[in-house]
Amino acid sequence: MAKTINKNQINSLLKEVEKEYKAFAPIKGPEGDVLFKLLCDGEVALGSEDVVISPKDIFFPQWETMFKFKDGQIEETCESAPVFLFGIRPCDLKGLLFADEFFKRDIEDKYYLSKIEGRFIVTIGCIKPPRKDACFCTSTDSGPFAKDGYDLQLVDVGESYLIEVGSKKGEEFIAKHAKFFTDSDADTAKTKEDAAKAVELKVDFKKALDLMADDKFTPQEIYERIGERCLYCGGCLYTCPTCTCFNVFDNATDGKGERVRNWDGCILSGYTREASGHNPRTEKWIRAARRYEHKLKHDCKVTEKSGCTGCGRCLSSCPVNIGMSKFIQEITEKRRTM
Amino acid sequence: MKNEYLPYPATIEEIRPETFDTKTYKVKFKDQKIADSFDYKQGQFAEISVLGVGEAPISITSSPSRKGFLEFTIRATGKVTDEIHKLKVGDVLHIRGPYGNAFPFDALKGKNLYFIAGGIGLAPLRSLINLVMDNRSDFKHIKILYGAKTPEDMCFTQELEEWKKIDDTEVWLTVDKPCDGWGCSVGVVTELWKETNIHPDNAVGILCGPPIMIKFVTMELSKSGFKDNDIVMTLERYMKCGIGKCGHCNVGEKFICVDGPVFTSEQVKKFPEKEHVL
Ligand SMILES: Cc1cc2nc3c(=O)[nH]c(=O)nc-3n(C[C@H](O)[C@H](O)[C@H](O)COP(=O)(O)OP(=O)(O)OC[C@H]3O[C@@H](n4cnc5c(N)ncnc54)[C@H](O)[C@@H]3O)c2cc1C
Ligand code: SF4
Numbered sequence: 001m002a003k004t005i006n007k008n009q010i011n012s013l014l015k016e017v018e019k020e021y022k023a024f025a026p027i028k029g030p031e032g033d034v035l036f037k038l039l040c041d042g043e044v045a046l047g048s049e050d051v052v053i054s055p056k057d058i059f060f061p062q063w064e065t066m067f068k069f070k071d072g073q074i075e076e077t078c079e080s081a082p083v084f085l086f087g088i089r090p091c092d093l094k095g096l097l098f099a100d101e102f103f104k105r106d107i108e109d110k111y112y113l114s115k116i117e118g119r120f121i122v123t124i125g126c127i128k129p130p131r132k133d134a135c136f137c138t139s140t141d142s143g144p145f146a147k148d149g150y151d152l153q154l155v156d157v158g159e160s161y162l163i164e165v166g167s168k169k170g171e172e173f174i175a176k177h178a179k180f181f182t183d184s185d186a187d188t189a190k191t192k193e194d195a196a197k198a199v200e201l202k203v204d205f206k207k208a209l210d211l212m213a214d215d216k217f218t219p220q221e222i223y224e225r226i227g228e229r230c231l232y233c234g235g236c237l238y239t240c241p242t243c244t245c246f247n248v249f250d251n252a253t254d255g256k257g258e259r260v261r262n263w264d265g266c267i268l269s270g271y272t273r274e275a276s277g278h279n280p281r282t283e284k285w286i287r288a289a290r291r292y293e294h295k296l297k298h299d300c301k302v303t304e305k306s307g308c309t310g311c312g313r314c315l316s317s318c319p320v321n322i323g324m325s326k327f328i329q330e331i332t333e334k335r336r337t338m
Numbered sequence: 339m340k341n342e343y344l345p346y347p348a349t350i351e352e353i354r355p356e357t358f359d360t361k362t363y364k365v366k367f368k369d370q371k372i373a374d375s376f377d378y379k380q381g382q383f384a385e386i387s388v389l390g391v392g393e394a395p396i397s398i399t400s401s402p403s404r405k406g407f408l409e410f411t412i413r414a415t416g417k418v419t420d421e422i423h424k425l426k427v428g429d430v431l432h433i434r435g436p437y438g439n440a441f442p443f444d445a446l447k448g449k450n451l452y453f454i455a456g457g458i459g460l461a462p463l464r465s466l467i468n469l470v471m472d473n474r475s476d477f478k479h480i481k482i483l484y485g486a487k488t489p490e491d492m493c494f495t496q497e498l499e500e501w502k503k504i505d506d507t508e509v510w511l512t513v514d515k516p517c518d519g520w521g522c523s524v525g526v527v528t529e530l531w532k533e534t535n536i537h538p539d540n541a542v543g544i545l546c547g548p549p550i551m552i553k554f555v556t557m558e559l560s561k562s563g564f565k566d567n568d569i570v571m572t573l574e575r576y577m578k579c580g581i582g583k584c585g586h587c588n589v590g591e592k593f594i595c596v597d598g599p600v601f602t603s604e605q606v607k608k609f610p611e612k613e614h615v616l
């Protein structure tokens with residue numbers, strides 16, 4: 001029989017979890033914004049708050065020391081503690097699983113992979129879309145509830161959360177913490193149906209992928225408009241759950257210091273500049289094209305999955321109203337949206 | 339799990355000046371186990387660090403047939419490469435790799451080979467050339483066509499003389515601007531088409547140099563009847579990680595650092611035009 005947990009039990013459960021895991025959840029800061037942080041950083045927020053940055057930064061931090069060095073000696077600094085991710089959204093789950101696969105492909109990335117080892121994921125379905133006019137997860141088939149890939153999933157049924165179990169690990173967790181859970185025969189079908197209806201923004205994602213799959217399809221005029229309008233702030237890349245590009249540099253004085261990697265992005269002009277000064281992507285539209293083609297074309301060729309999760313953060317974080325859903329509307333509906 | 343980003347110390351055993359801004363470094367890993375496991379192929383590259391300054395991708399110019407050391411030919415063009423040029427014999431570099439795919443080798447056996455290089459582009463080709471020379475009887479006729487801006491910009495001048503002396507091997511040199519006493523051709527490397535016969539029969543052209551040179555040489559080879567599959571070249575892109583993760587060298591769905599840097603003309607033609615790979 002399915003289990004539920006009363007909402008007022010969540011904090012006590014998480015106290016238990018903290019003994020074993022480095023536990024992260026959406027945490028409301030003093031200014032009211034919500035970010036994925038350690039439990040000790042504040043109050044857990046499981047409503048329809050917009051978590052501005054995807055949880056990718058827990059495993060792929062914006063700034064990460066790769067190793068330290070002093071007098072020619074290298075000291076590896078690679079973290080690994082099992083992470084408990086509580087209350088991530090289905091779109092972000094899809095993003096994480098996508099990034100996992102990428103960092104495993106060909107040559108493995110130890111910094112990322114050591115941080116996901118033993119990871120436990122609890123997703124929470126979205127009753128209301130957190131980025132109201134930007135979420136389009138029903139079009140990308142990634143929400144508002146996850147179908148698989150989680151250990152546990154919470155379904156908000158009023159006073160309590162119904163628990164969906166997605167893995168053996170999840171099952172064991174329920175057994176281990178049995179005192180927090182009670183049996184329930186609540187039916188979630190209606191809740192899920194209403195939640196899907198609440199996602200108002202819909203795009204023809206399949207049509208977009210079909211169009212983009214054709215190498216001859218280059219909507220240059222749209223790319224040019226995006227290239228002209230974009231401020232090159234990088235917001236869309238940094239908040240995107242599947243953007244994983246990084247720069248590497250040394251931060252040192254007198255031979256003592258660290259090698260660091262930090263987030264970088266294909267839309268930025270220095271990204272492809274070579275030592276000779278030659279830059280194959282000087283034109284703005286080519287850089288704009290790179291971003292859309294990467295998510296909607298190249299990713300599908302390599303993994304058969306698109307790199308867009310429908311989270312809508314590119315649009316909600318953009319100061320000039322550019323976003324993946326707008327691009328898709330332009331190419332599929334042949335109308336101007338930007 | 340191996341941490342692919344950690345470089346290993348290697349001592350500089352010899353430094354040979356090539357041109358006013360280019361030097362060849364012969365290095366040896368300090369740890370013999372690392373040296374033994376560094377099993378590279380012709381045309382691969384390594385990431386070379388000067389700790390505290392940064393890292394740069396550099397082709398391995400030594401031949402895998404000559405064991406016990408690695409050689410890199412490095413032009414001073416910026417932060418890391420300038421710093422490498424300040425180092426002396428006995429100093430230490432940090433190296434990781436080898437990365438990227440390789441020039442074909444077995445597939446070249448029994449063929450006539452045309453090696454065509456511009457400037458420092460001879461460095462990656464040299465790895466394959468010496469591997470071929472160490473197995474000379476497996477190959478037919480060899481022509482090495484090499485161009486540089488001026489005679490002073492030519493790398494590996496001594497070795498070019500030695501290759502010339504090998505049976506069935508020709509070396510053709512050209513410079514954009516000659517100096518007094520220059521006895522070879524003048525003009526870009528495609529000018530050599532007027533001096534020597536370039537035949538597509540049972541032949542492969544292997545190219546390395548600046549993008550503009552590769553572009554024109556590819557066109558000339560095609561005009562001479564070479565099939566796209568028989569034109570092999572290396573591409574260069576700005577690289578950071580060298581292992582298909584940082585994204586910087588992406589072109590279409592490929593990473594030049596993993597899927598390349600060696601490509602055939604046939605593969606290059608499939609890259610989207612707007613990527614300006616050449
Ligand atoms: C596969 C491969 C093989 C190579 N093999 C060789 C070889 O055998 N020999 C050789 O000499 N070279 C080789 N190169 C080229 C070599 O990697 C570069 O010359 C080297 O990376 C230069 O590094 P640097 O630190 O010295 O230059 P830097 O000082 O780092 O300058 C170069 C880089 O910094 C960035 N940069 C510079 N100015 C700016 C600015 N104003 N704003 C933002 N960014 C800037 C550029 O993006 C540029 O890529 C190879 C390159 C590749 C990809
Ligand atoms: S958020 Fe908007 S303005 Fe900023 S880089 Fe992305 S598209 Fe450009």
Ligand code: FES
Pocket residue numbers: 576577578579580581582583584585586587588593594595596
């Ligand atoms: S250099 Fe990082 S992906 Fe190729």
